[in-house]
Amino acid sequence: MRSLSPALASLANVFRIPMSLTPARPSVTRVCHETLSRRTQPGPITSAVQTASFSSTSSLAKRSEGRPGVDKRITLIRYFLHHPLTPRPLRFSRNRYLRHWTIHRAWQLFQAKQRNTQQLELQRQYQSMQAACEELRTGAGDGGRLFRKSMNKKGIFTDLIPIEYGRMQTEFPSAEGWNHEWKKIEKK
Amino acid sequence: MAAREPSRYLARGLPRTFVPSARSQAFLNRRNVSDEAPARRLSDQLEDLETASSLTTSVSESAASSFDPIARSKTRKTQLPRGRYQFRSPKYDRGPLHPHQPPAPSDPSSRLFVPGPFALPRAEQTYNSTVASDILTLCYVHTPPGFKPPPKAPRLREWDDSSPYHKNRPLRGPRGGDVLRLLRKPIKFNNIPKIERITLHSYVKEAAQDNSGWLHVAGIAVQAISNVRVETFKSKASVANWSLVPGRDTVAVKAELQGENMYHFLGKLIDVVLPRLKDWPGVKGSSGDSSGNITFGLEPEQMALFPEIEVNYDMYPPKMIPGCHITLHTTAKADKDARLLLSAMGIPFYGKIVQ
Numbered sequence A: 001m002r003s004l005s006p007a008l009a010s011l012a013n014v015f016r017i018p019m020s021l022t023p024a025r026p027s028v029t030r031v032c033h034e035t036l037s038r039r040t041q042p043g044p045i046t047s048a049v050q051t052a053s054f055s056s057t058s059s060l061a062k063r064s065e066g067r068p069g070v071d072k073r074i075t076l077i078r079y080f081l082h083h084p085l086t087p088r089p090l091r092f093s094r095n096r097y098l099r100h101w102t103i104h105r106a107w108q109l110f111q112a113k114q115r116n117t118q119q120l121e122l123q124r125q126y127q128s129m130q131a132a133c134e135e136l137r138t139g140a141g142d143g144g145r146l147f148r149k150s151m152n153k154k155g156i157f158t159d160l161i162p163i164e165y166g167r168m169q170t171e172f173p174s175a176e177g178w179n180h181e182w183k184k185i186e187k188k
Numbered sequence B: 001m002a003a004r005e006p007s008r009y010l011a012r013g014l015p016r017t018f019v020p021s022a023r024s025q026a027f028l029n030r031r032n033v034s035d036e037a038p039a040r041r042l043s044d045q046l047e048d049l050e051t052a053s054s055l056t057t058s059v060s061e062s063a064a065s066s067f068d069p070i071a072r073s074k075t076r077k078t079q080l081p082r083g084r085y086q087f088r089s090p091k092y093d094r095g096p097l098h099p100h101q102p103p104a105p106s107d108p109s110s111r112l113f114v115p116g117p118f119a120l121p122r123a124e125q126t127y128n129s130t131v132a133s134d135i136l137t138l139c140y141v142h143t144p145p146g147f148k149p150p151p152k153a154p155r156l157r158e159w160d161d162s163s164p165y166h167k168n169r170p171l172r173g174p175r176g177g178d179v180l181r182l183l184r185k186p187i188k189f190n191n192i193p194k195i196e197r198i199t200l201h202s203y204v205k206e207a208a209q210d211n212s213g214w215l216h217v218a219g220i221a222v223q224a225i226s227n228v229r230v231e232t233f234k235s236k237a238s239v240a241n242w243s244l245v246p247g248r249d250t251v252a253v254k255a256e257l258q259g260e261n262m263y264h265f266l267g268k269l270i271d272v273v274l275p276r277l278k279d280w281p282g283v284k285g286s287s288g289d290s291s292g293n294i295t296f297g298l299e300p301e302q303m304a305l306f307p308e309i310e311v312n313y314d315m316y317p318p319k320m321i322p323g324c325h326i327t328l329h330t331t332a333k334a335d336k337d338a339r340l341l342l343s344a345m346g347i348p349f350y351g352k353i354v355q
Helices: A006-014 A028-037 A048-053 A058-063 A072-081 A094-138 A145-150 B005-018 B022-029 B042-048 B061-066 B069-075 B122-138 B213-226 B259-276 B335-345
Strands: B195-203 B231-234 B250-257 B293-298 B324-330
Touching: A028 A072, A072 B213, A094 A145, A094 B122, B122 B259, B122 B335, B195 B213, B195 B259, B213 B250, B213 B259, B250 B259, B293 B335, B324 B335
Parallel strands: none
Antiparallel strands: B195 B250, B195 B324, B231 B250, B293 B324
């Protein structure tokens, strides 16, 4: 950079004329990189954007000597938290809009059908349970003993489902498949 | 012309794929473990395509001469929108009577449009394939055909007309307090409890005492693990020790997760974070608001176990990482059903299970 006379430099400082050639609006990666690389040096930065254009003046450094500095990571977090991330709404031409609309409607229809099949499957299970229980109650010939045992709800809402079985689905079954030696862990 | 080009390239390129060459064969036959069984190779699929180009068909002279799109568009009563039609959604809501109304949120020109879903989360698949029918079976109560349950007493009681002042009074609340509990119906195939939404809430009292950095770090941590923009809240309580003044200090952040975000978060929580908590007995058995919503809390060091924070741990000031309360809202009407659902999904409970 061209060196200025002290008078011109002080005037530039007063009128906030940036004397370096850095662009006014720095890119995100550069902000991140600069701020972090300056971490070891003493002295806070007031704003990630502001430091780039005019910082190295003696007056600012002098003024902030007494205060504890702001953590650079917080400065960065503030920068990204208030960064306007919402893009403008999409604008489609007629054909692209129609294409989008078609795919959207097809997806909604597909989902509705899927929900319907799931619901019907559950209904089928429920009704077959109902039929089985009715058969057990009237037609099993043991005076309804099995039916009464099957309706016993003891421990369902207090012991809950064993944590070994409450697990997410995986892509493949486990190697040994079913553990026949499994016993419920005694609670302490 | 521009529309023709891809198909011309396809017509030229297709015969090339059938020419046997050592390199391409080796590439086609290579199979990874994650691939499906080699029932259909790429070459088999390519044989399904027609090799004859549709562009070679000749157009009759009369059809070509009568094709006049400009004249046809002029005969239309109302013109189509321009090819580069650009509807601008209004930036501000000016009320239902304003002529410029925003489009539906599913419309891509809407400002509320969110693209997606981009994945089918594992938690959702597990619920649909296993958990729903398990709960249906566990909660099944048989009623013989023609059975009618005896009528219950009304939930809101009448006043006994012992005083003339009872006339025209509103009905009395239930016994033992004014809270009218939700009505739990027997669980059938159409009301199996499911997870509705998840709320992350983080109360940062240091935001009122120290500076706003605490709130900003809490907000971005919650945003990072939830993929949802947070809302902030001012304090309602007045606590002199914390120098809290109601309505002045912003002290809390909240994120509401629904749909795909919710299931991804639940999957991370159950599969990644909860198994790594040291000496964590589980969610307390008495937790819940008695209408099917279960809440538990995570300490700051437990929040740091979320993969989004863990990979980027150096970018957060360690002492400022917040704890948070996680509320799992379910469609169950009673806590016991909600607990059954959550334990089926893999959340442990400890202590006395309060119904």
